[in-house]
Amino acid sequence: MKKNYGFTLIELMLVVIIISALAAMVLPRLAGRSEQARSSAARADVRANIATALKLFELDNGGFPTTSEGLQALLTKPTSGINWNGPYLEKEPIDPWGRVYEYKSPGEHRPQDYDLYSVGKDGVESTDDVTNWD
Numbered sequence: 001m002k003k004n005y006g007f008t009l010i011e012l013m014l015v016v017i018i019i020s021a022l023a024a025m026v027l028p029r030l031a032g033r034s035e036q037a038r039s040s041a042a043r044a045d046v047r048a049n050i051a052t053a054l055k056l057f058e059l060d061n062g063g064f065p066t067t068s069e070g071l072q073a074l075l076t077k078p079t080s081g082i083n084w085n086g087p088y089l090e091k092e093p094i095d096p097w098g099r100v101y102e103y104k105s106p107g108e109h110r111p112q113d114y115d116l117y118s119v120g121k122d123g124v125e126s127t128d129d130v131t132n133w134d
Contacts, residue, residue, distance in 0.1 A: 008120035035121065038096035042118045042130040044092065045117075050074075050101060050116060051132065053088035060085045063104045064114050071103050097121055 007015075053074045058064050060083045065073035072078075074088040093101045095118035107115030110133050120128035 028098065038121070038126075039130060041096045042120075045101065046097065046116050046118065046130055046132050050089070050093050054116070056088050056112065057084075057086070065103075067104050071101060082115075097123070107133070 024113060050071065056063055057074060062082075065071070065078060069078045071089075071093050075092060077084040077086065095101055097118070097120065099119065102117050102119065103114060105114040107113060109115050109131070115131070115133060117129050117133075118123055119132040120130060122128055
């Protein structure tokens with residue numbers, strides 16, 4: 001007599017039902033995390049990554065890039081960059097939503113140095129912005 005090894009249709013259906021039930025419990029908890037991750041990445045750029053590059057630029061050149069030079073001064077030598085030792089960033093600083101970070105020097109909110117921010121998901125200045133002055 002030959003024995004058949006394998007799963008029955010009922011066993012397979014039970015496995016599919018169990019996996020579906022687990023997915024139905026886990027997926028709602030993961031929904032919305034991508035937006036939270038984007039905000040965290042933007043916060044890290046504004047408060048650490050780009051901020052460090054700007055501080056290195058200031059140490060080398062005696063001041064922050066002007067608003068007209070913008071963050072591009074961290075990638076290519078500006079006309080005012082006397083002791084420019086860059087590039088200070090490897091690539092153009094783009095926020096997680098695909099937009100260039102906003103930069104003003106001297107800043108409106110931080111007149112002693114600069115304002116650096118992302119306009120967030122909606123693309124306009126509003127409550128979802130990620131800033132260096134909060």
